[in-house]
Amino acid sequence: MTIKETLMELWRGSCDSSTSESDSGHLRIFDPIIEHNKVKRTISLVLKTKKPANVLLIGPPGTSKTLFLEIIHKAFGKESVFAQGYATTKAGLTDALFNNTPKYLCIDEIEEMSKADQAILLGFMGNGRVSETKRSSTRETNLKTWVFATCNDITKLKKQVFDRFIPIEIKPYTRAEFESIGLELLEREHIDPEIAKEAIRIVYEKRKQPSLRTVMQVAGIAENVKDVEDIVSTLK
Ligand SMILES: Nc1ncnc2c1ncn2[C@@H]1O[C@H](COP(=O)(O)OP(=O)(O)OP(=O)(O)O)[C@@H](O)[C@H]1O
Numbered sequence: 001m002t003i004k005e006t007l008m009e010l011w012r013g014s015c016d017s018s019t020s021e022s023d024s025g026h027l028r029i030f031d032p033i034i035e036h037n038k039v040k041r042t043i044s045l046v047l048k049t050k051k052p053a054n055v056l057l058i059g060p061p062g063t064s065k066t067l068f069l070e071i072i073h074k075a076f077g078k079e080s081v082f083a084q085g086y087a088t089t090k091a092g093l094t095d096a097l098f099n100n101t102p103k104y105l106c107i108d109e110i111e112e113m114s115k116a117d118q119a120i121l122l123g124f125m126g127n128g129r130v131s132e133t134k135r136s137s138t139r140e141t142n143l144k145t146w147v148f149a150t151c152n153d154i155t156k157l158k159k160q161v162f163d164r165f166i167p168i169e170i171k172p173y174t175r176a177e178f179e180s181i182g183l184e185l186l187e188r189e190h191i192d193p194e195i196a197k198e199a200i201r202i203v204y205e206k207r208k209q210p211s212l213r214t215v216m217q218v219a220g221i222a223e224n225v226k227d228v229e230d231i232v233s234t235l236k
């Protein structure tokens, strides 16, 4: 099953993967993610805590941070809200919290929120309280919400916001991980195994910052093994 098919199945709610566990102790919803077993287990534990806890996934590009959030969001449907840091304002986030009262709030690239907008998270992550005063009226609510966020660069994050998270580091892939994850992703896309191996090797050896996204793009357009090196040599 491809990642997309698995996510669609979760989205339709046709399986109860949001609560069932794999042999290695993580929730089955994370099965589409290759490797990262300890991260999957930690997040699975956090999803089961009685009191809200907040998780920040920190790591380099292309290491499945967003995929973790997308899976949580799809698995928990209306119980969750997904927000993009760069498009999230204090007012927008306040509205989403009041209107959706989410159990899970997923914020992708949280460092892209301005520091002023990050301020709403401070009070909220401390005690679940959200309040807003507009002209002469004030609205207030108390939520029980778990926040899951991703970040590439923690220096852009308010220190107090950072402090309210369990910071989980996703390390850059080793060559062996890059190869095994790349091979599985390309197999899911039905890419010829020889093209797949060559794309992984060439991207890893020739690119300054090897990315699985580049591997997928190159392997997706190459018609034969020789194309791979030619395509990569044209990249900036
Ligand atoms: N361990 C993995 N398992 C499954 N897919 C992966 C894995 N690592 C990377 N990918 C794939 O690589 C692509 C990039 O993943 P994703 O968007 O989640 O990365 P990211 O860590 O959020 O990167 P960025 O910091 O650039 O936003 C996706 O297509 C994703 O499916």
Ligand SMILES: [Mg+2]
Binding pocket: 065, 066, 067, 108, 150
């Ligand atoms: Mg991302």
